[in-house]
Amino acid sequence: MNRSLALVLSGALVLSLAACSGPSPELGKEKSVVCQSCHGVDGNSTDPQFPRLAGQYEDYLARALTDYRSGQRRNPIMSGFAAGLSDADIANLAAYFARQKNGVYDKW
Amino acid sequence: MQTLLRSIALVLALGYVATAHSAGDPAAGARKNGMCQGCHGIPGYRHVYPDYRVPRLGGQHAQYIVNALQEYKSKARSNTTMQAIAADLSDQDMQDLAAYYSAKPAKAAVAPAGGTKP
Numbered sequence: 001m002n003r004s005l006a007l008v009l010s011g012a013l014v015l016s017l018a019a020c021s022g023p024s025p026e027l028g029k030e031k032s033v034v035c036q037s038c039h040g041v042d043g044n045s046t047d048p049q050f051p052r053l054a055g056q057y058e059d060y061l062a063r064a065l066t067d068y069r070s071g072q073r074r075n076p077i078m079s080g081f082a083a084g085l086s087d088a089d090i091a092n093l094a095a096y097f098a099r100q101k102n103g104v105y106d107k108w
Numbered sequence: 109m110q111t112l113l114r115s116i117a118l119v120l121a122l123g124y125v126a127t128a129h130s131a132g133d134p135a136a137g138a139r140k141n142g143m144c145q146g147c148h149g150i151p152g153y154r155h156v157y158p159d160y161r162v163p164r165l166g167g168q169h170a171q172y173i174v175n176a177l178q179e180y181k182s183k184a185r186s187n188t189t190m191q192a193i194a195a196d197l198s199d200q201d202m203q204d205l206a207a208y209y210s211a212k213p214a215k216a217a218v219a220p221a222g223g224t225k226p
Binding site for chain 1: 141145148149150151152158159160161162163164165166167168169170171172175184185186209213
């Protein structure tokens, strides 16, 4: 009895850890294929009309995607892409691009 | 013929001057960025509501920065603080600020990737 209870509890713990593991840059990279034609493979865009995403703050990137999805921020290209993203997709994409090198930096 | 050549030269010279004028001057941008620094000059500075960090601008493309400022000025892009600041910027101000912020970092001055919270 005690053993089965322990099994159930440990199973629940594993499941909750998986659910709470937070954004995944790896999953974000998989999802980022459609972003690459404008923002570059690693978020360092070469066309100056498209912002560099590499090294940008993760929560700013997530906010931008959330605002494009809700229509708060309007852009014909980004609105289309963001419309199909889940909250997890947005968190994963932000985690991926924020971790890329040679991008934007703090300047004052 | 001489007159034609002179006219062409004049047009080219004027074109050059116009181009030179529209290009941003990073030194002028550095003098104009006082209003930007209060938020963008503080690493990890947070926008209060909704809560997120204001974007890093160093190394961003100049054209994107100019476009963003113009969108704030025209109110096509929403953010009351940025709209108020952009409202007072001329096209030349925007070009100068963009030239200042878009410059690549001096070596060894690259901030760490933004994946971790400060």
